Amino acid sequence: QKExxxxxxxxxxxxxAIVSLNCTYSNSAFQYFMWYRQYSRxxxxxxxxxxxxxxxxxGRFTAQVDKSxxxxxxxxxxSQPSDSATYLCAMRGNTNQAGTxxxxxxxxxxxxxx
Amino acid sequence: xxxxxxxxxxxxxxxxxSVAFWxxxxxxxxxxxxxxxxxxxGPKLLIQFQNNGVVxxxxxxxxxxxxERLKGVDSTLKIxxxxxxxxxxxxxxxxxxxxxxxxxxxxxEGSRLTVL
Numbered sequence: 661q662k663e664x665x666x667x668x669x670x671x672x673x674x675x676x677a678i679v680s681l682n683c684t685y686s687n688s689a690f691q692y693f694m695w696y697r698q699y700s701r702x703x704x705x706x707x708x709x710x711x712x713x714x715x716x717x718x719g720r721f722t723a724q725v726d727k728s729x730x731x732x733x734x735x736x737x738x739s740q741p742s743d744s745a746t747y748l749c750a751m752r753g754n755t756n757q758a759g760t761x762x763x764x765x766x767x768x769x770x771x772x773x774x
Numbered sequence: 775x776x777x778x779x780x781x782x783x784x785x786x787x788x789x790x791x792s793v794a795f796w797x798x799x800x801x802x803x804x805x806x807x808x809x810x811x812x813x814x815x816g817p818k819l820l821i822q823f824q825n826n827g828v829v830x831x832x833x834x835x836x837x838x839x840x841x842e843r844l845k846g847v848d849s850t851l852k853i854x855x856x857x858x859x860x861x862x863x864x865x866x867x868x869x870x871x872x873x874x875x876x877x878x879x880x881x882x883e884g885s886r887l888t889v890l
Contacts, residue, residue, distance in 0.1 A: 664816075666816070668814065694878075701883070701884075701886075702883055702884075703778070703865055703867075703881030703882050703883050703884055704817065704865075704879075704881050705881065706878050706879070709878070748816050748817070750816075761807055761819045761822050761830060762819075762879060763819075764809075764816030764817045764818070765816050766814070766815055766816045767815075767816050
């Protein structure tokens with residue numbers, strides 16, 4: 661079993677739809693949970709991060725973490741064509757050592773049509 | 775603020791040839807990472823530096839891959855000899871404080887390698 665599982669899609673939705681993206685993980689030591697967005701031929705950029713369990717909202721984006729189920733989600737409201745990209749979940753443990761690298765999911769490719 | 779710079783953006787080589795990629799992180803960022811992203815996959819860590827020391831290179835295929843970070847700033851990733859399965863985008867990332875806090879990674883645009 662991979663440490664982080666993510667359905668690669670592709671996912672196609674009409675403009676204005678609510679999008680739900682999900683990841684599951686197996687390592688209970690993970691404490692930081694992030695969503696990166698990657699446009700075609702670009703590097704990933706941080707979209708949202710959450711520490712431990714709970715919800716976090718930023719504009720049209722909401723990130724949820726359920727550590728009891730080892731399940732994280734990203735919701736996009738009122739989706740726009742500019743949201744068309746690959747969304748990567750990423751996570752890591754909490755350590756005092758300077759340098760715990762992120763473990764990434766495969767990424768879900770989203771296409772929003774106008 | 776300047777982002778993470780990588781070069782070259784694209785490289786095509788024959789198998790068994792060698793190739794080198796260069797990365798200049800964001801100024802002041804102590805931690806530097808090299809990730810490999812194969813088409814349709816998420817980035818996979820190859821090596822992580824803290825200043826000029828290696829923190830984690832457990833997934834680096836050391837028989838053919840090498841990396842260095844001289845003076846704790848720029849870094850070079852080398853592949854010699856290249857195999858077909860090395861075709862991927864090589865992403866360099868840097869972070870201010872590594873594993874502390876959010877440890878947000880800032881990525882460059884990547885170096886796309888095609889091995890024929």
